[in-house]
Every structure is written in structure tokens, then in C-alpha cells.
Amino acid sequence: MTMRQIVLDTETTGLNPRTGDRVIEIGCVELLNRRLTGNNFHRYINPERDSEEGALAVHGLTTAFLSDKPKFAEIFDELREYTRGAQVIIHNAPFDLGFLDAEYKLLGKGTFSGDVAGVIDTLVQAKEMYPGKRNSLDALCDRYGISNAHRTLHGALLDSELLAEVYLAMTRGQNSFSIDLGAGHGDADGGGAALELLPLAGIVVRTANAEELAEHELVLNGLDKDAKGACIWRQPAVDAAENPPQN
The missing domain is CATH 3.30.420.10 (Ribonuclease H-like superfamily/Ribonuclease H)
Structure with missing residues (x-):
């Protein structure tokens, strides 16, 4: 229409x-x-x-x-x-x-x-x-x-x-x-x-290299210092260590 x-x-x-x-x-x-x-x-x-x-x-x-x-x-x-x-x-x-x-x-x-x-x-x-x-x-x-x-x-x-x-x-x-309601699809x-609906391409995951990981750690260390504790990005790991899953 x-x-x-x-x-x-x-x-x-x-x-x-x-x-x-x-x-x-x-x-x-x-x-x-x-x-x-x-x-x-x-x-x-x-x-x-x-x-x-x-x-x-x-x-x-x-x-x-x-x-x-x-x-x-x-x-x-x-x-x-x-x-x-x-x-x-x-x-x-x-x-x-x-x-x-x-x-x-x-x-x-x-x-x-x-x-x-x-x-x-x-x-x-x-x-x-x-x-x-x-x-x-x-x-x-x-x-x-x-x-x-x-x-x-x-x-x-x-x-x-x-x-x-x-x-x-x-x-x-x-x-x-x-949605094209008249066509009933697509x-x-x-x-x-x-x-036309096409299949999605495979998802590409690009991991950080060693240099990027090291820079990331420096940033997190700085945040920890400012927060006087574990910053929020490290909190899940801290929580997991303190509260291991129960079998």
C-alpha cells in the first residue's frame, strides 16, 4: 500500500x-x-x-x-x-x-x-x-x-x-x-x-591479545585504588570466589 x-x-x-x-x-x-x-x-x-x-x-x-x-x-x-x-x-x-x-x-x-x-x-x-x-x-x-x-x-x-x-x-x-503484514512473511x-530473510553469518569472536589484556589490568588496578576495593568489573569474580556453587 x-x-x-x-x-x-x-x-x-x-x-x-x-x-x-x-x-x-x-x-x-x-x-x-x-x-x-x-x-x-x-x-x-x-x-x-x-x-x-x-x-x-x-x-x-x-x-x-x-x-x-x-x-x-x-x-x-x-x-x-x-x-x-x-x-x-x-x-x-x-x-x-x-x-x-x-x-x-x-x-x-x-x-x-x-x-x-x-x-x-x-x-x-x-x-x-x-x-x-x-x-x-x-x-x-x-x-x-x-x-x-x-x-x-x-x-x-x-x-x-x-x-x-x-x-x-x-x-x-x-x-x-x-513487518509486511500483507505478505505474511519477511x-x-x-x-x-x-x-528476503537470509541466514545470519557465523558470529566472529575477537579475543584481546596479551598487550591489550595487560593494559586492561592496569586500568582495573587504577579503578580498584580509587574505589579502595574491587571495582565492579572484578566483583563477579570476587563473588564467585567467596561463594562457590553448592553441589
Whole structure:
């Protein structure tokens, strides 16, 4: 079964759709079975209002630049068709969902959330994985070694591409050995294909040589001195000597 996910980001005129702020850019990146497809969705939108000064400093999309772009109503059908039935991945999902739901409501079209197969909030995931740490998109890029050097301003498509890489890094290994229930045997790789089970190779045991054993003894002797007794690595041998097995 194909798993389709859409990594989504928006840029807006401000912070609050309830006071009239609007969506001005939508960027989406498609993942099929955890692989980037290149089938992206990116639209600039004329919000029919100016951006707040703080928001403009973040995204750099001026009223003049957006003036000849389509209105949200004109890109609605495209967006709905592109995202319909997919699992959507968003960083700080309540923000983007609040704006998208407001745009849908203005058109009398229900909610964005109602057309998709669930939402994953990577900010919630990151806070669970790294409590007390910075979990912005930039911080996560740094944590996972993902280059965002080309990111001077926020852009919805670029941020979606970065978030897709972050999400794959955060969840790497989650389904590396997931069972392919449909096949009835074997494991599944990231694309859902059954893997052939092969016999394990013989276990190779490499023993320490005399020089390594001597160095190990020196370390243990130092630990014994610091602990003023037998260190924990020698304790089983001490216990065994003092309490021989009873026949």
C-alpha cells in the first residue's frame, strides 16, 4: 500500500487569521513511501491586503510583488486536489491549519483538515524527543546536519523541503524493519517491499591479545585504588570466589 505524505508550509500577512491576516504563499513537498517525488506544489497568493511589518521582514513578499498573483479562491481547487487524502506534515501545525481553515471558511468549503488523512506536527514530535531544547526548523536542521545556509528569508517551498529532510531524519528507522503484514512473511523496507530473510553469518569472536589484556589490568588496578576495593568489573569474580556453587 502506497503511503502518500505532503510536507506543507505557509507564509502569511501576519499572525492572526481572526483579525484578517491571510495566506500569501503555500509550499508543499510530496513523499511517497518516504521518498521525495519532485511532485511539489507552490503558489504565491494575492491576499488583497498589506503584510504587517514584522511578517514582511520574515518572508520579504511585498504587496507589489503579490498584486498580480492569483487569489486564494483561484488556487483552491488545485490545492484541495493535491492534498486530498494525504497525511500532512507541518511544523507547528496549529498556525498553518488555522490560516488554511480560515481561507476555506471564507469560501464556504468546510475545513482543510477535513480533506486530508491526518496531520503530523513535527514541533510536537521534536519537543517529545528533545525536551527543553530549541526545536525551531533552523535548530532541527543544525541538529541533523541539514544545510540551510541558503535560507536568508523564510519561503514556504524551501521551508517545506527542509522540513521534509528533518522529518525523514527524525523518523529514520521507525519503519526500517516494519513487518509486511500483507505478505505474511519477511520484513518490509522503507518502500514497503518484502525483504528476503537470509541466514545470519557465523558470529566472529575477537579475543584481546596479551598487550591489550595487560593494559586492561592496569586500568582495573587504577579503578580498584580509587574505589579502595574491587571495582565492579572484578566483583563477579570476587563473588564467585567467596561463594562457590553448592553441589
